[in-house]
Amino acid sequence: MNMANKTDKSRRRFLQKLGIAGASTVAGSALLLQGCSDSNKASGNKVKVLTADNKLVEVDVAHLKPGDKIQDLSYLQKRGREGIPGKKFVMVVDLAKCKNARKCMKACQSAHQLKPEMHHINVLEMEDPVKKTSYWMPKTCQHCDNPPCVSVCPVDATFKRQDGIVLIDNERCIGCRFCVAACPYSARTFNWTEPKNSDQYAEVTYDMELNVPQKKGTVTKCAFSADRLREGKLPYCVSACPNGVYYFGDQNEDLVTNGTTKKTVRLSHLLEENAAYTLMPELGTQPSVYYLPPREDKG
Amino acid sequence: MKNNKGYHIIILFCLCFLAVANVNAQSDWQVPVEANEKLSPFLFDDDMVLEGRVAYENSCTSCHGTPSQDDFTPMSPPPGDPASEPFQAQSDGSMFYKIKTGRGTMPKFADAFADDELWNIVAYIRSFNENYKQELPNMEGIVIPEYAMKLSFDENVDKLVVKVFAEELPQPEVSVSAYVMGTFGKHLLGKAQTNELGIAYVDVDPTLPGDEEGRVNVMVKATKGFARAKVEEHMVMAKATERHSAIEGRHIWSTDRMAPIWLKITFFVSVFGVWFALLFIVFGLRNIKKARKEA
Amino acid sequence: MNETITKGHLSEEQIDRDLLKNVNWGGTFKLWMGFLTVSLIICLYYYYQQLRNGLGVTGLHDYVSWGIYISNFVFFVATSLIGMLVSSVLGMMKVDWVRPVARIAELVAVAFAMVAGLIIITDMGRPDRLLNVFIHGRVQSPIVWDIAVVVTYVAISALLLYIPMLPDIALCRDKLNNVPKWQQKMYKSLSLGWNNTAKQFRLMNRYTRMLLVLIIPIALSIHTVTSWLFAMTLRSGWDSPIFGPYFVSGAFVAGCAAVIIAMYFFRNNYKLKNYITADHFDRMGKLLVLVALVYVYFNINEIIVPGYKANTADAKHVHEMLYGHDSVMFWLVQLGGLVIPFLLILFKPMRKPLPLTLISVIVLAGAWFKRVLIVVPTQLAPYYPIQNVPEGWTGYTPTTPEIAITVASFILVLMIITVLAKLFPVVPIWEVKEDMNHKNN
Incomplete structure (x- = not known):
């Protein structure tokens, strides 16, 4: 009897611990979002918000939880321009693992309100001119440290932030497409016509870190999912990949996390051990996206 | 062409053989009773699930696919989706045993993983089963230290x-x-x-x-x-590192405020210089009007 | 040749009559303007469509995001450059024969430069945000330099058209009594009380000289900066250090051709054979030979230097030009639009008014397509393959709205030139008189 009690007790203790662990995770993410919650005091009026999986729902302002997207444009604009202090985001793409599943492209297009022909990330079939073989190469914005697109923008609509991310403010973009012409990686795409489902997004507040809602006549491109990074989450494409192609992390910490396995490794070791390279380093653009070489045969 | 044909026949033969040998990978895989009843000495928690996931992605995904996605590799016998009913119906011990010992096309992982790592994988597979309740060993008489x-x-x-x-x-x-x-x-x-x-x-x-x-x-x-x-x-305990903003200093690509000084001076001096000259001429046109009285 | 710059002995009254004759609002003018207006309205309907539906109504896409709007813009800026060459460079070198055609060159310059500014707006995805360029302008962007310099060039060209025209405006004020009231008023206020005093001439000459000096660096920079829109990028085919002089030399070819066409038109329609003589055509022809020669030289450099080194992307670009996708247009433009005309004009009979004008039309058309060849093929050869996009995105075909809006820019130029040429004498009367008196004494 006594013994049985003890066992029960210890069991309960585990469960308690488990509960505490769970609670602390929630608290942690709430802390991350604390900065976003000041604009939520007003009540009575309903707003349309995007949920984490990018569905539109209508909620009362008072019921907005820290995880919900905030509705204050000036706050979002300021936040988007400033970036996250102390970070320098990098991506590593392991070409040997890419099997052209295209889950990254799908996740990206649905998150960023993109039409099927618009790509923030595009999986290309690359030919090896010497071996006559081909491999799959996902190509995003390279978030260059010397970005040609930002240099040429006449109105400071595309800009580089302190955390290394190159973003677009589509509230300011005049649609001259100089950045599209200047980008050697063809990473930029343009809203030639009314964006997809624009009527559904009509009342959504513009968040430049997500670049949604898209606007006709403005440029859009990969934002390294800056909105997700703020919540401590990996980018949409990175977490959607089923094959462990992407690593993403902070260069300052020298740690990158695989989006599929969630394994965190040292960036410098990963790059060194796998003979990593960047795309067209001779152009001097200094990309923040590294590639690990493909295997000889296509996976 | 001939070669190709032979190759096809061999594959076909192998497939037939496998199909006959193993109709259902799960149903007829007999696990020793003792192994079947074995319980995990660890409580499956989030950390175990996460580590199990890393191991699973590295060693299992290539055949079994991502659990609950039904995207396992079509082979014979079908490896099956670990989140599926037949998998989840087995005991923890049975899963542990099968991963550890392997059979046929299923490799033996005893050398690759230590026991605790194998339990991580089981924890990960169980995380796809909402109704799962971990069966704990009889803790009678055991005091768990804090x-x-x-x-x-x-x-x-x-x-x-x-x-x-x-x-x-x-x-x-x-x-x-x-x-x-x-x-x-x-x-x-x-x-x-x-x-x-x-x-x-x-x-x-x-x-x-x-x-x-x-x-x-x-x-x-x-x-x-x-x-x-x-x-x-x-x-x-790590190397002290200064964090630099990616845009600090004056850059050619930075905002207008941070434009290089030489560029700003050159631009504004030339533009205003020329426009000053133009305004000088435009205002000078009044002199032409005044000059009409001279004659 | 018995024809000289201006045909011998003409009395001042004769000159006044001949050169003021065109200042009227005749039936032909009304018909012509009516035709232009109707065409413009049709084209503007397409622009309205573009405003409503976005740039998607054009043939542009993510890979060729700059098409004939931008190449047309480059062409317009190029053509407008001739004002600088003719009135400033030749004028200051005291090349007297250009004086009767200098105003025509200025007219062409003003019209093309003004419309060039508008073309840029038609290419913008968000023309409603034009003011952002002034509110948030970054001095690091070539577009900001381009806007600054185009606006400045329009202002200088307009002044350079206006100030040397003061005596002629005064003449219109004094002699034209049968024009509408508003026109008389306009002449009165524009002439600034001009009554041919020595001091007025002194001031006018001083200001004109200042403008002539000022316009040289501005004109050179307007086209150099336009070339930098391309040369400042890392795209093969654009990434070239000689793009500035290459564009400037090409601009003179287009401008010369445009002036020759305008000269021919005014000479025939306004019966100015005594003032714009065959000799003028002969000399403009020679000028065209000179500038075309320089341009051919730059073209050879542009192709042979990257072609010889053949780094991966450049080799592809040069190959597409010489043998591949763009080869037909390339050889038509280079041979048909530049080399053959250039060789033809070497022969004197080809420099007679009519043949020279016909050749100029071909040169001008070639110059337009040359700008397309500069803008488009580079974008069709990106460093990374064009994949997972609609099939049409591996090429570029302008659509009807796009062509219509481009045509609208030409209509606008014609309208501006027509109206200006109906308001003011196209040949500087006082200069012709001065020349005549000089000769007679």
């Missing part, structure tokens, strides 16, 4: 020193794993066992960058059977 940990860093040998206690007594043979917490995940520094003084040493790479003072967020787990503890602490 661990406390003390962390320190020995900078002479670059080692993280972990002391594990339970009610003030040092605990030997406790598995200790130390992690550095990154923005998106935890990076394993190393694993070690405590010695008879209850102390475990984990190597720290001195090149690991910390913040300006060399601080990193360290998480240490101590486990031994069902006993476990976890601490998270900011410790000065």
